[in-house]
Amino acid sequence: xxxxxxxxxxxxxxxxxxxxxxxxxxxxxxxxxxxxxxxxxxxxxxxxxxxxxxxxxxxxxxxxxxxxxxxxxxxxxxxxxxxxxxxxxxxxxxxxxxxxxxxxxxxxxxxxxxxxxxxxxxxxxxxxxxxxxxxxxxxxxxxxxxxxxxxxxxxxxxxxxxxxx
Amino acid sequence: xxxxxxxxxxxxxxxxxxxxxxxxxxxxxxxxxxxxxxxxxxxxxxxxxxxxxxxxxxxxxxxxxxxxxxxxxxxxxxxxxxxxxxxxxxxxxxxxxxxxxxxxxxxxxxxxxxxxxxxxxxxxxxxxxxxxxxxxxxxxxxxxxxxxxxxxxxxxxxxxxxxxxxxxxxxxxxxxxxxxxxxxxxxxxxxxxxxxxxxxxxxxxxxxxxxxxxxxxxxxxxxxxxxxxxxxxxxxxxxxxxxxxxxxxxxxxxxxxxxxxxxxxxxxx
Numbered sequence: 001x002x003x004x005x006x007x008x009x010x011x012x013x014x015x016x017x018x019x020x021x022x023x024x025x026x027x028x029x030x031x032x033x034x035x036x037x038x039x040x041x042x043x044x045x046x047x048x049x050x051x052x053x054x055x056x057x058x059x060x061x062x063x064x065x066x067x068x069x070x071x072x073x074x075x076x077x078x079x080x081x082x083x084x085x086x087x088x089x090x091x092x093x094x095x096x097x098x099x100x101x102x103x104x105x106x107x108x109x110x111x112x113x114x115x116x117x118x119x120x121x122x123x124x125x126x127x128x129x130x131x132x133x134x135x136x137x138x139x140x141x142x143x144x145x146x147x148x149x150x151x152x153x154x155x156x157x158x159x160x161x162x163x164x165x
Numbered sequence: 166x167x168x169x170x171x172x173x174x175x176x177x178x179x180x181x182x183x184x185x186x187x188x189x190x191x192x193x194x195x196x197x198x199x200x201x202x203x204x205x206x207x208x209x210x211x212x213x214x215x216x217x218x219x220x221x222x223x224x225x226x227x228x229x230x231x232x233x234x235x236x237x238x239x240x241x242x243x244x245x246x247x248x249x250x251x252x253x254x255x256x257x258x259x260x261x262x263x264x265x266x267x268x269x270x271x272x273x274x275x276x277x278x279x280x281x282x283x284x285x286x287x288x289x290x291x292x293x294x295x296x297x298x299x300x301x302x303x304x305x306x307x308x309x310x311x312x313x314x315x316x317x318x319x320x321x322x323x324x325x326x327x328x329x330x331x332x333x334x335x336x337x338x339x340x341x342x343x344x345x346x347x348x349x350x351x352x353x354x355x356x357x358x359x360x361x362x363x364x365x366x367x368x369x370x371x372x373x374x375x376x377x378x379x380x381x382x383x384x385x386x387x388x389x390x391x392x393x394x395x396x397x398x399x400x401x402x403x404x405x406x407x408x409x410x411x412x413x414x415x416x417x418x419x420x421x422x423x424x425x426x427x428x429x430x431x432x433x434x
Contacts, residue, residue, distance in 0.1 A: 023377040069402045071360045071387055076399035079380060119377055122207065125334065125369060125417060126380075 020085040023119040024063070024110070025126035026093060028075035029133040032104060034097040035073075039065040040080050042112075046090040048105050051141050059089075077129045086112040093132050101141050106132035193218055197231070197318040198342060200413035204311040206375050211302040211338030211415035214319025223299070224319050226262065227270045227292035231316040236308045237264040241273045245311060248304035249295065250336050255279075257334075260289035300328040300429070302336035302415025317413055325432040330354075332425065335418040339431050344409035347381060347396045354427030356420075360387025361399065366424065368396055369417040370410060378417070381406060 026040050043049050044059035056062065061084075069076040075093075090109035096102070110117055110130040117130040195217060202208040216224040230247060238244035241263040247270060249260050261273035270292035276284040289295065297303065299322055305315055326340045339345050347368065358364045361382045369378035381396035389403060398404050410416070418429075 021376075067401060069399050071389065071403075074360065074362075076361050076403060077380070077382060078400050079377065080400075081377070122371065122375060122377060125378075125419065127419070129363070131363070 021081055021083045022086075023126065024080050024082060024091060025077060025117045025119070025129040026080065026091070026110070027077045027129045027131040028093050028095070028106070029073065029131055030135075031070070031073050031075060031095055032135055032138065034100065034102070034138065035070070035095045035104075036068065036098050037065070037096045038067045038070075038075050038078075039063075039094045039096065040067075040078070041092050041094055042082060042084075042086070042089060043092060043109075044089045046088070046109065046111075048107075048109070048136075049092055049094065050105070050139075051103055053142055063091075079126065088112060091130065093130075093135075095135060096141075097138060100138070102138035103141055104135040104138050107134040107136060108132045193220075194321040195318065196321045196342065197316050198413040199314045199316055201313060201373065201411055202305050202307055202315040203313055203373060204307045205309040206373060207304050207306050207371075208315070208373065209302050209336065209338075209371055209415035209417075210305050210315060210317065211300060211336075211340065211413060212297055212317045212319060213299060213322075213338075213340035213342055213413060214317065215299050215322050217320045220320070220322070221324055223296040225293050226295040226297050226303075229297055229317055229319050230270065230305075231318055232264050232269050233316055234312045234314060235264050236311045237266045239266050243308060245308055246273070246306040247292075248306060249289075249297070250303065255285070258287055260287065260295070262289065262292050298328070300326050300337055300340040302338050325430060328429040330418050330420055330427055330429050332420045332422055335420060336415055337418050337429065338413070338415035339410070341431075342412050344411050346409055347406055350431040351433045352383070352394070352396075352429075352431075354429065355383045356424045357383040357385030357387075357394075360384065360389070361397075364421050364423065366421055367417075367419040369419065371414075371416070379406075 024040065028038060040063045041049050042061045042063055049060040050057045063082055064078065064080040067078055089112045092109050093106040095104045116128040117126060119126045196214060198213060200210055212229045214224060214229065216222040226247065226249065235245040244263040244265065247262045251258060251260060258277060261275050262270040263273055265271040272289040272291060274286060274288045277287050279285055328337055330337065339350055356364065356366045361384060366383045368381040371378055379398065382399055384392040384395055384397045392403065395405060398406065
């Protein structure tokens with residue numbers, strides 16, 4: 001059945017969408033060795049997200065986290081609700097290896113208005129799942145304590161250098 | 166003769182006549198099912214019955230859905246509505262009916278927005294001529310302040326269900342008279358693929374609260390062998406369905422492209 005035609009029918013059926021919340025269908029394939037959990041994040045500017053000092057880069061919102069429905073290197077299909085109305089941006093899948101304190105980001109993203117993987121109401125059924133199969137290499141997640149030690153260490157080194165001058 | 170003796174004689178005669186009659190036996194058993202359908206919500210309904218006095222024949226929409234307890238009005242916008250999925254030359258279409266005061270299910274002429282931006286007028290046939298096959302689903306849209314149930318009625322079938330499922334979205338149900346578990350039914354013909362993949366068939370069951378559906382994926386051939394041949398949920402983790410589906414409640418079956426058509430025979434051959 002043609003999704004576009006059906007969607008037109010269904011949108012017509014409802015007349016007015018009941019809610020601005022959307023449901024995002026997502027999954028993952030070929031996740032790298034060491035993956036323990038997956039997350040879905042929204043990024044306002046559409047650029048790939050990053051983590052600094054345990055904090056997401058600006059404009060990133062985590063919508064689903066600690067998902068571990070894996071079979072081998074595949075993450076089973078997920079359906080996650082985004083309660084915020086979007087008019088720009090994109091969604092990414094982020095993988096975590098907590099054991100080694102690392103994360104990896106999908107190299108493809110899902111546009112905020114994708115009609116196949118994003119449902120806007122119960123009459124608009126997800127027909128495809130956003131399924132990235134390529135990810136960046138593992139990057140370390142610096143812990144705040146580690147970062148703080150680095151800062152303190154740098155300050156001490158600077159003070160010593162000053163005293164020696 | 167006194168009145169008491171007359172009464173006794175009448176009752177005794179009736180008893181003798183009753184004893185002489187053979188019990189009425191036949192397959193024309195009429196039944197009804199109460200289906201939860203909350204106010205101000207949309208519910209997928211499926212009638213488990215067939216036409217009265219016509220075994221194996223699809224019934225008519227107006228005969229199957231009782232207007233008892235439903236909201237009626239003189240204008241469509243204020244009344245409960247039925248929405249049936251069918252097809253015409255251009256593809257899938259929806260027909261609308263509303264519970265008109267003093268009349269019952271009445272067609273609503275609507276306009277369908279087409280992908281190219283044009284509008285197509287849709288005029289449904291009378292509800293008394295629209296066939297609803299056993300196991301076929303449709304929507305009921307309840308108005309705010311309406312009751313919480315809808316009743317469907319018809320002849321109880323003695324035959325096993327046989328429902329064709331084509332590629333794409335199918336609005337169907339199990340035509341049983343009691344609540345059921347998806348994994349208790351025969352799903353020969355459903356397609357899974359080495360666990361779950363882009364080609365796996367899906368079932369979407371309405372949560373009944375206007376939010377998105379609970380989605381079940383057909384699992385076959387994966388490493389989690391305990392789920393082989395089962396419908397499972399995958400959000401968060403993989404699990405079997407938790408709740409029964411009420412009798413008369415329908416659901417979407419999403420047959421993935423390339424999987425072809427199959428016949429759903431929930432009770433086996």
